[in-house]
Amino acid sequence: xxxxxxPPTIAVIGxxxxxxxxxLATHALGITTLGFARDQQTRKxxxxxxxxxxxxxxxxxxxLDGNSIVVIATPLVAALELLPQIIAQTPDQVTVTDVxxxxxxxxxxxLRSAAPHRFVGAHxxxxxxxxxxxxxxxxxxxxxxWAITLDESTDMQRAAAVFELAIAAGGTVTPLTxxxxxxxxxxxxxxPHIIAETLAAGANWQPALGLGAGSFRDATRVxxxxxxxxxxxxxxxxxxxxxxxxxxxxxxxxxxALSNHGRLLPILQAGHLGRTTWEQRNTDxxxxxxxxxxxxHQRAKAQLLQIGRAxxxxxxxxxxxxxALVFDPDAPLTGE
Amino acid sequence: xxxxxxPPTIAVIGxxxxxxxxxLATHALGITTLGFARDQQTRKxxxxxxxxxxxxxxxxxxxLDGNSIVVIATPLVAALELLPQIIAQTPDQVTVTDVxxxxxxxxxxxLRSAAPHRFVGAHxxxxxxxxxxxxxxxxxxxxxxWAITLDESTDMQRAAAVFELAIAAGGTVTPLTxxxxxxxxxxxxxxPHIIAETLAAGANWQPALGLGAGSFRDATRVxxxxxxxxxxxxxxxxxxxxxxxxxxxxxxxxxxALSNHGRLLPILQAGHLGRTTWEQRNTDxxxxxxxxxxxxHQRAKAQLLQIGRAxxxxxxxxxxxxxALVFDPDAPLTGE
Numbered sequence: 019x020x021x022x023x024x025p026p027t028i029a030v031i032g033x034x035x036x037x038x039x040x041x042l043a044t045h046a047l048g049i050t051t052l053g054f055a056r057d058q059q060t061r062k063x064x065x066x067x068x069x070x071x072x073x074x075x076x077x078x079x080x081x082l083d084g085n086s087i088v089v090i091a092t093p094l095v096a097a098l099e100l101l102p103q104i105i106a107q108t109p110d111q112v113t114v115t116d117v118x119x120x121x122x123x124x125x126x127x128x129l130r131s132a133a134p135h136r137f138v139g140a141h142x143x144x145x146x147x148x149x150x151x152x153x154x155x156x157x158x159x160x161x162x163x164w165a166i167t168l169d170e171s172t173d174m175q176r177a178a179a180v181f182e183l184a185i186a187a188g189g190t191v192t193p194l195t196x197x198x199x200x201x202x203x204x205x206x207x208x209x210p211h212i213i214a215e216t217l218a219a220g221a222n223w224q225p226a227l228g229l230g231a232g233s234f235r236d237a238t239r240v241x242x243x244x245x246x247x248x249x250x251x252x253x254x255x256x257x258x259x260x261x262x263x264x265x266x267x268x269x270x271x272x273x274x275a276l277s278n279h280g281r282l283l284p285i286l287q288a289g290h291l292g293r294t295t296w297e298q299r300n301t302d303x304x305x306x307x308x309x310x311x312x313x314x315h316q317r318a319k320a321q322l323l324q325i326g327r328a329x330x331x332x333x334x335x336x337x338x339x340x341x342a343l344v345f346d347p348d349a350p351l352t353g354e
Numbered sequence: 355x356x357x358x359x360x361p362p363t364i365a366v367i368g369x370x371x372x373x374x375x376x377x378l379a380t381h382a383l384g385i386t387t388l389g390f391a392r393d394q395q396t397r398k399x400x401x402x403x404x405x406x407x408x409x410x411x412x413x414x415x416x417x418l419d420g421n422s423i424v425v426i427a428t429p430l431v432a433a434l435e436l437l438p439q440i441i442a443q444t445p446d447q448v449t450v451t452d453v454x455x456x457x458x459x460x461x462x463x464x465l466r467s468a469a470p471h472r473f474v475g476a477h478x479x480x481x482x483x484x485x486x487x488x489x490x491x492x493x494x495x496x497x498x499x500w501a502i503t504l505d506e507s508t509d510m511q512r513a514a515a516v517f518e519l520a521i522a523a524g525g526t527v528t529p530l531t532x533x534x535x536x537x538x539x540x541x542x543x544x545x546p547h548i549i550a551e552t553l554a555a556g557a558n559w560q561p562a563l564g565l566g567a568g569s570f571r572d573a574t575r576v577x578x579x580x581x582x583x584x585x586x587x588x589x590x591x592x593x594x595x596x597x598x599x600x601x602x603x604x605x606x607x608x609x610x611a612l613s614n615h616g617r618l619l620p621i622l623q624a625g626h627l628g629r630t631t632w633e634q635r636n637t638d639x640x641x642x643x644x645x646x647x648x649x650x651h652q653r654a655k656a657q658l659l660q661i662g663r664a665x666x667x668x669x670x671x672x673x674x675x676x677x678a679l680v681f682d683p684d685a686p687l688t689g690e
Contacts (some may be wrong), residue, residue, distance in 0.1 A: 101651075128400070143559075143567050165565055192564045205557040206566040212572040213549050215625025216604040221541035222628035228528050228665040229501055230542040231479050234632070237546035241629035245622035259612040266605050268552040271603065276595040282588070283386045286581035289551025291557030293577035296570070299563050317681050329564040 025049045026113075026179060027086040029078055031100060032056075032073075033064045036117045036142060037091025038154025041069050046156055054078040060151045060203040067151075067273050075117045081106065084111030087183060089140075091117045094254050098123060113176040115140045115183075118253045119203065121167050121196035129171060138180040139167035139196055142189060143201075149247075159164035163331065165203075167196045178313050181335040191332040193322040204261035207349065210253040212262065214241040215248070299329055299345060306330075306343040313338055361385045362449075362515065363412055363422040367436060368392075369400045369407075372453045372478060373427025374490025377405050382492055387563055390414040396487045403487075415440065420447030423519060425476075427453045430590050434459060438467040449512040451476045451519075455539065456590045457503050457532035465507060474516040475503035477531055477539075478525060485583075496524035497579055499667065501539075503532045504655050514649050527668040529658040533593065540597035544588040548598065550577040551584070552571045584623040619651060640665075642679040 026049075030041040033055040045051040045068065053071045055061050065071045072318040082088070086347075088104050090097045097118050104114050105128075114137045116124055121139045128137035144162035164184040168177055181191050194202070218238040221227060252258055268285075275282045309330070311321050323342070325331075330344030362385075366377040369391040377380040381387040381404065389407045391397050401407045418424070424440050426433045433454050440450050450473045454459055458476045464473035493517075500520040504513055517527050530538070554574040557563060576584075579658035588594055611618045643664070647657050650670075658676070661667075666680030 076381070097643050107526055141567055142623075161563060163567065202565050205553070206563075206570040209553065209556075210569045212605065212608050213553065213573060214629070215622050216601065216608060216630065217541070217545065217549065218626070218628030219621070219624035220545075220601055220604055220628075222624070222631055227423050227628075227632050228544075228662065228667060229479055229538050229633055230498060231499065233546040233576050234542040236460050236575050237549060238632070240569055241536070241625045242633070243626075245619055245626045248618050248622050255610075259609060262605065262612060265552065265556055266602060266609065268556055269548065269598065269602050269605070272548050272552060273598050274596060274599060276363045277587075283581055283585050286551050288555035288558070289574075289577045290554070290579075290581045292554030292556075292563075293550070293574045295553065296563045296566055296574070326564065331564060 027082060029082055029086060029088045031090050033151045035058050035145060035149050035153050038151040039158035040089060040187055042120045042154060044154040045069055047186060050254055052078055052081060063151050066256045079107045082112055084109050086112045087179060087211055088112060088114045092151055098127045101127045105131045105133050105136055106226035113138060113179055117142055119251055121199040122256050123254055125196040127171055134171040135173040138172055138177045141165040141318045162189040164191045165199045166191050166193055167199055168193050168323055169196055171237060174313060174318055177334055178337055181332055181340060185335055192326045195325040200255050200257045204255055208258050209220055209262060209265055211240050211248050211252055214238045217318050306345055309342045309344050311340045313340055363418060364425060365418055365422060366425045366427055368428035368575055369396050369487045371481060371485050375494035376425060376523055376635060378490060379495055381405055383522060388414055399487050401500040415443045418444055418448055420445050422448045423451045423515060437463045440548040441467045441469050441472055449474060449515055449567040451516045453478055455490060455587055459590055460503055464575040470507040471509040474508055474513045476516055483652050493679040498525040498527045500527045501535045502529055503528050503535055504529050505532055510649060510654055514671055514673055517668055517676060521671055526563050528662045530662040536591050536593045537597060540591055542595045544591055544594050545598060545601055547576050547584055547588055550574045574689050614676050642681055645678045647676045647679050649676055
């Protein structure tokens with residue numbers, strides 16, 4: 019299943035912001051792309067944009083040969099229902115992936131299905147505050163980082179095909195387990211949402227609002243998102259409560275330092291280091307080295323997970339070989 | 355002391371980012387402006403930029419007539435020392451103000467001085483991540499919101515002169531007590547700093563950093579600030595520990611909802627409302643009405659504090675009359 023040599027058919031279920039953008043991108047690359055959406059207006063808009071759209075899910079699934087990847091691009095609740103159904107209704111060679119922003123619930127749904135190894139979870143870290151096919155754009159996934167999950171049940175050849183899809187769509191790939199993904203997004207996305215909401219609620223008294231400027235704007239920006247969407251996103255992360263407890267412990271630590279005239283500086287220094295490290299990882303290409311992973315080797319999965327844990331990411335992939343950028347642990351942090 | 359009719363002399367002590375920018379702005383307005391900085395290089399740079407700079411603090415203070423405002427624009431520790439000293443060394447008619455980002459400690463220092471009524475605390479909400487006279491700019495305080503404090507000890511005529519100064523420099527004014535100021539900045543600036551630092555520290559493990567994107571960037575932006583500066587700023591807010599406790603309580607509430615499959619939605623809705631209200635306050639000029647306050651009247655201080663508490667702000671001021679914009683409580687919030 020080599021996208022460059024013999025591209026698979028891509029079947030996208032759900033043509034919203036992410037699904038629609040992915041379908042537009044693979045279609046533009048000349049990859050056979052089929053789409054389905056429950057909403058008739060969405061199907062019409064997608065067809066008008068040049069996509070091949072089926073009128074029913076059954077019609078979509080019936081049209082797939084073995085060399086196909088089904089991308090579930092619906093909200094979580096629908097995805098959990100669709101996953102076993104698609105595995106049951108398609109030939110064994112068909113690989114199933116998704117773009118939902120939590121991964122453990124889907125991994126568990128796959129484990130309960132007839133063929134867990136056919137599922138490879140994915141989460142492209144892209145989006146805007148808008149949603150729906152109207153907001154989809156052929157370039158949305160350019161430069162997007164995809165988290166793609168490698169669990170014990172995951173088949174490496176199928177994972178490689180999903181890596182290829184993500185990279186063909188203009189992205190790069192962080193390989194990690196479903197649990198690592200959910201713990202990571204708890205820190206980098208779900209806790210930031212809770213922080214923003216509770217801060218905006220707490221500061222909702224005058225005159226604080228009258229004085230709120232840059233720091234307040236940045237710290238509460240994501241609180242503009244519709245509460246129902248946020249609830250759906252963060253409410254389904256099974257590791258969020260535990261991560262939030264760790265975070266509250268850190269705030270308690272800061273509170274003790276403040277109330278007992280203790281040393282606040284070490285806490286501030288740890289935060290500054292975390293932010294600086296993140297900036298380095300995102301800006302300093304000199305600190306990276308290239309690593310090649312032989313995907314036919316038994317150790318490939320462990321190697322890929324090690325790369326993901328170390329903050330590395332895949333920049334190219336075929337059925338046999340993946341190329342990753344990893345951060346050179348010996349390179350000095352600049353700007354310190 | 356009417357800036358338009360008979361402008362006071364402005365004496366700025368400390369010519370860093372804020373002090374330097376204020377001195378450049380008043381000088382450009384044709385107001386007699388004197389400056390002093392402890393650092394000789396700073397004095398040289400300020401003189402080269404056209405400012406009248408004295409070689410010593412004594413020389414600066416000796417040159418002041420009654421119609422003068424001294425602006426203490428040093429870091430907090432130096433400001434606490436300078437305040438009683440300046441009150442002791444200058445004629446009774448001279449008004450003393452400052453630009454430090456906490457207000458209660460200065461108010462208390464004024465109460466311990468020989469003439470508390472001569473001090474009016476101020477905090478222009480402006481800044482960049484840079485510091486020093488090299489970063490000062492004549493336009494830095496354009497559109498800046500100034501918090502100016504009205505405590506029991508504050509003389510209204512002197513407060514009016516400081517209002518005028520802030521407005522002449524291109525700003526608007528939120529009148530509030532020192533305690534209200536410090537509680538407000540705890541919510542809108544100091545807690546956001548603690549949040550950003552603890553989040554960046556907590557997420558400082560891979561692969562979380564590899565996936566961090568927009569939400570994480572915004573939520574941790576202020577953690578780029580030098581830890582020593584942050585410690586100085588937030589460590590001196592006497593109301594921060596108490597406010598942080600209130601904030602942690604809100605996170606505990608969110609944690610309970612998450613762990614007990616409780617209702618997260620009401621928390622998210624409260625946050626969304628806070629953010630939306632703030633956006634309205636900052637963007638929707640149609641929702642404001644104009645109010646005039648007779649500053650000669652005994653009720654002026656109470657009226658001004660009421661305006662500040664309601665999120666209103668002064669847009670013009672003379673010795674006799676202040677004009678404020680306040681939000682119309684009957685105007686509907688749009689965008690909901």
